[in-house]
Amino acid sequence: MPELLQLLPSYLAAHVQLVLAALALAISISLPLGIAAARAPRLGRAVLAVAALVQTIPGLALLAVMVPVLAAIGLRSIGFLPALIGLTLYGLLPILRNTVTGLIGVDPAMVEAARGVGMTERQKLARVELPLAMPVIVAGIRTATVWTVGMATLSTPVGAPSLGNLIFSGLQTRNYASVLLGSAAAALLALLLDGLVHGIELGLARRHRGPVVASLGGLALLAVAALVPALGAAFRAGERPVVIGAKTFTEQYVLSELLALWVGRSTGLPTEIRASLGSTVAYDALASGDVDVYVDYSGTLWATILERPAPPPDRATALAEIARFVRERHGIELVCNLGFENAYALAMRSRDADRLEIRRVGDLAAHAPSMSIGGDYEFFARPEWRAVRDTYGIRFATERSMDSSLMYQAAAAGDVDVISAFSTDGRIAGLDLRVLEDDRGAIPPYDAIVLASARLAREQPGVIAALRRLAGRIDAPTMRAANFAVDEHGRAPAAVAQDMLPALAGAATDAPAP
Amino acid sequence: MIELDRLSRRYGVHVAVAELSLTVADGELLVLLGGSGCGKTTTLKMVNRLVEPTSGRVRIDGEDVSALPPHELRRRIGYAFQRVGLFPHMTVAENVAVTPSLLGWDARRIARRVDDLLEMVELDPGLVRDRRPDELSGGQQQRVGVARALAAEPRLMLLDEPFGALDPLTRDRVQQSFRRIREQLGLTAIFVTHDMSEALLLGDRIAVMDAGHLLQVGTPRELLTAPAHDVVRQMVETPRRQAAAVDALLAPSGGDGGAR
Numbered sequence: 001m002p003e004l005l006q007l008l009p010s011y012l013a014a015h016v017q018l019v020l021a022a023l024a025l026a027i028s029i030s031l032p033l034g035i036a037a038a039r040a041p042r043l044g045r046a047v048l049a050v051a052a053l054v055q056t057i058p059g060l061a062l063l064a065v066m067v068p069v070l071a072a073i074g075l076r077s078i079g080f081l082p083a084l085i086g087l088t089l090y091g092l093l094p095i096l097r098n099t100v101t102g103l104i105g106v107d108p109a110m111v112e113a114a115r116g117v118g119m120t121e122r123q124k125l126a127r128v129e130l131p132l133a134m135p136v137i138v139a140g141i142r143t144a145t146v147w148t149v150g151m152a153t154l155s156t157p158v159g160a161p162s163l164g165n166l167i168f169s170g171l172q173t174r175n176y177a178s179v180l181l182g183s184a185a186a187a188l189l190a191l192l193l194d195g196l197v198h199g200i201e202l203g204l205a206r207r208h209r210g211p212v213v214a215s216l217g218g219l220a221l222l223a224v225a226a227l228v229p230a231l232g233a234a235f236r237a238g239e240r241p242v243v244i245g246a247k248t249f250t251e252q253y254v255l256s257e258l259l260a261l262w263v264g265r266s267t268g269l270p271t272e273i274r275a276s277l278g279s280t281v282a283y284d285a286l287a288s289g290d291v292d293v294y295v296d297y298s299g300t301l302w303a304t305i306l307e308r309p310a311p312p313p314d315r316a317t318a319l320a321e322i323a324r325f326v327r328e329r330h331g332i333e334l335v336c337n338l339g340f341e342n343a344y345a346l347a348m349r350s351r352d353a354d355r356l357e358i359r360r361v362g363d364l365a366a367h368a369p370s371m372s373i374g375g376d377y378e379f380f381a382r383p384e385w386r387a388v389r390d391t392y393g394i395r396f397a398t399e400r401s402m403d404s405s406l407m408y409q410a411a412a413a414g415d416v417d418v419i420s421a422f423s424t425d426g427r428i429a430g431l432d433l434r435v436l437e438d439d440r441g442a443i444p445p446y447d448a449i450v451l452a453s454a455r456l457a458r459e460q461p462g463v464i465a466a467l468r469r470l471a472g473r474i475d476a477p478t479m480r481a482a483n484f485a486v487d488e489h490g491r492a493p494a495a496v497a498q499d500m501l502p503a504l505a506g507a508a509t510d511a512p513a514p
Numbered sequence: 515m516i517e518l519d520r521l522s523r524r525y526g527v528h529v530a531v532a533e534l535s536l537t538v539a540d541g542e543l544l545v546l547l548g549g550s551g552c553g554k555t556t557t558l559k560m561v562n563r564l565v566e567p568t569s570g571r572v573r574i575d576g577e578d579v580s581a582l583p584p585h586e587l588r589r590r591i592g593y594a595f596q597r598v599g600l601f602p603h604m605t606v607a608e609n610v611a612v613t614p615s616l617l618g619w620d621a622r623r624i625a626r627r628v629d630d631l632l633e634m635v636e637l638d639p640g641l642v643r644d645r646r647p648d649e650l651s652g653g654q655q656q657r658v659g660v661a662r663a664l665a666a667e668p669r670l671m672l673l674d675e676p677f678g679a680l681d682p683l684t685r686d687r688v689q690q691s692f693r694r695i696r697e698q699l700g701l702t703a704i705f706v707t708h709d710m711s712e713a714l715l716l717g718d719r720i721a722v723m724d725a726g727h728l729l730q731v732g733t734p735r736e737l738l739t740a741p742a743h744d745v746v747r748q749m750v751e752t753p754r755r756q757a758a759a760v761d762a763l764l765a766p767s768g769g770d771g772g773a774r
Contacts, residue, residue, distance in 0.1 A: 109595070109599050110599065110601065110602075112564060112595070112599065113595055113599030113600075113601065114601075115564060115584070115585075115588065116588060116593040116595060116599070117588065117589075117593065117612050117613045117616070117662065118585045118586070118587075118588035118589030118590075118613050118617075118666075119585060119616060120585045123585075123616065127601075128601060131603045132601075132603060
């Protein structure tokens with residue numbers, strides 16, 4: 001908990017920055033648009049239809065889709081910008097709709113009175129229509145505020161830190177205190193912002209300057225406070241920290257902490273972790289230079305970045321081809337192979353495996369028609385699954401997609417018979433599951449490899465050299481034990497990484513990498 | 515002087531006002547009288563262009579109103595609305611001050627004008643100035659409406675049933691004070707009403723309308739003595755018939771029966 005509280009201020013600050021910027025943008029776009037739409041009913045209907053359509057896109061998808069869209073037009077595609085644009089789009093509808101509704105709902109007698117006393121169109125809008133529609137418009141802004149605060153937690157996977165970091169990493173590492181802290185902080189922030197907007201509204205309606213000044217002051221204070229960490233970072237040293245990325249699962253959190261400790265210790269450079277990135281977002285971030293280092297897996301890169309339909313002929317060819325491809329395409333350096341593999345692996349309850357005498361994937365074929373298999377969200381759409389199915393000729397009675405963190409428990413509890421486990425997951429041993437041998441090599445190798453950005457390779461050869469010393473230093477049992485410590489014993493990834501360090505340091509000095 | 519010259523307004527096939535010609539002399543109050551839907555309000559709104567005529571002209575002191583930007587025209591003409599039309603988000607003082615502030619008067623002159631006008635319509639400025647319209651009674655609101663119409667010192671006023679929502683006693687008092695104010699200021703005015711008694715009491719001349727057509731224009735005496743049309747006759751006779759009915763109630767028992 002204390003270490004969580006230490007993380008809170010920077011995530012909260014980033015969250016507030018995002019929300020305030022998105023709301024300011026959403027208001028400044030949708031107010032004028034709403035005014036125009038209220039004047040021209042045809043335009044109004046079209047604008048509202050488009051805004052409503054945007055609203056129907058699930059929040060996470062809307063943010064995620066910003067990444068390729070921005071990349072396609074050559075803008076920074078991960079981090080603040082895609083999150084800001086996604087959140088702004090999401091905040092448009094409630095403000096827009098309430099502006100239109102509020103203006104259309106102004107009593108026609110008031111509109112005629114405004115004309116009758118000699119107001120121009122502009123004066124009529126500013127002095128009569130907007131003030132009378134204000135309660136409805138502000139209600140829209142308040143709705144948008146609460147939505148945006150909640151939705152901003154989804155900016156984490158597109159690379160913008162937010163309170164979502166606490167929630168995503170907490171869910172993956174089963175750290176529910178972290179989930180609770182992130183959610184509670186978001187809820188309190190929503191209440192606070194809603195209260196401040198309400199304060200402005202009350203002050204305006206009753207024409208008391210007090211509440212307006214106090215609420216605006218509160219917002220300004222919040223904005224300044226949110227900028228403090230960023231400003232602090234700008235003043236600290238002159239050095240840009242080495243940014244280490246992590247995708248959204250336990251092993252990645254542990255490895256990012258480990259790389260940070262290792263780089264800090266070997267080079268003395270400051271480091272920063274950008275965690276819970278979407279799978280391809282992490283690679284895009286490395287290509288664009290937003291992230292300097294992260295760990296990926298050869299099989300994943302082979303399929304999603306090199307886009308090869310067929311599995312690689314062998315491990316060495318895969319690594320060589322990947323290294324060549326990422327260097328030529330994005331200047332990315334394949335620094336080293338950590339020494340373990342985190343592959344898809346079919347696993348089942350040891351008890352059942354013994355009873356049915358199943359040791360290899362091939363042994364499943366006879367029993368599969370009466371069994372169910374559980375896989376993570378993408379597994380059944382992946383080439384690995386097709387390869388397993390076709391190589392061994394297996395057909396399961398049912399296929400069920402589920403969150404990868406729930407899969408192991410589902411197998412242990414008997415909800416499914418076989419799962420598409422990850423070979424380094426600590427829960428395989430912890431829950432008495434057994435990995436079946438892939439004797440015909442249907443599943444491609446998934447060697448964990450360290451990738452470094454072009455910038456890092458060019459400007460910090462010392463970091464590259466330090467990272468290279470990690471080659472072959474982490475084996476599968478070590479990684480599995482580390483993952484297990486986080487997943488089943490609830491230890492913090494940073495603490496687990498800290499414990500791994502002495503062995504690595506010893507190994508690295510005892511036997512320098514070849 | 516206001517001249518309406520063959521003024522027409524059509525909505526699709528419906529003719530709201532048909533070829534209406536009228537002249538209002540300087541300092542005169544002309545009442546436009548008729549039942550609901552007869553076109554009297556539409557005629558009034560064509561004078562300050564809240565409604566644009568389908569054909570015909572309106573001239574004020576010889577100048578065609580369509581030559582002026584509408585908002586400038588309206589700032590020169592006081593307008594009291596049928597539904598009062600006070601802005602609920604403004605105080606009484608701000609409502610009254612709205613046209614002067616659009617005209618760019620300085621704050622001191624506006625403040626003085628607001629107090630004068632509130633006194634003129636028999637409201638205590640100290641009491642009502644900073645109130646919101648919804649804190650006032652219906653009669654007070656209508657008086658504020660008249661004060662607002664007078665605020666920019668117009669020489670011409672348009673009034674659309676301004677006293678419609680008042681109880682008879684208040685209405686009588688407000689009518690008296692309006693009459694006094696108009697005479698003080700020498701205003702030219704067009705006053706729309708469906709109430710014959712009000713028309714007879716306030717109007718220098720009365721124009722009777724029915725179904726978009728002008729039936730007769732004349733002084734109250736002319737209308738009473740020589741109605742040119744059956745509809746006009748029925749209208750002008752209504753107040754007398756009512757008065758006779760009241761007299762009849764009092765006559766037989768010499769007033770005793772009224773006490774029961």
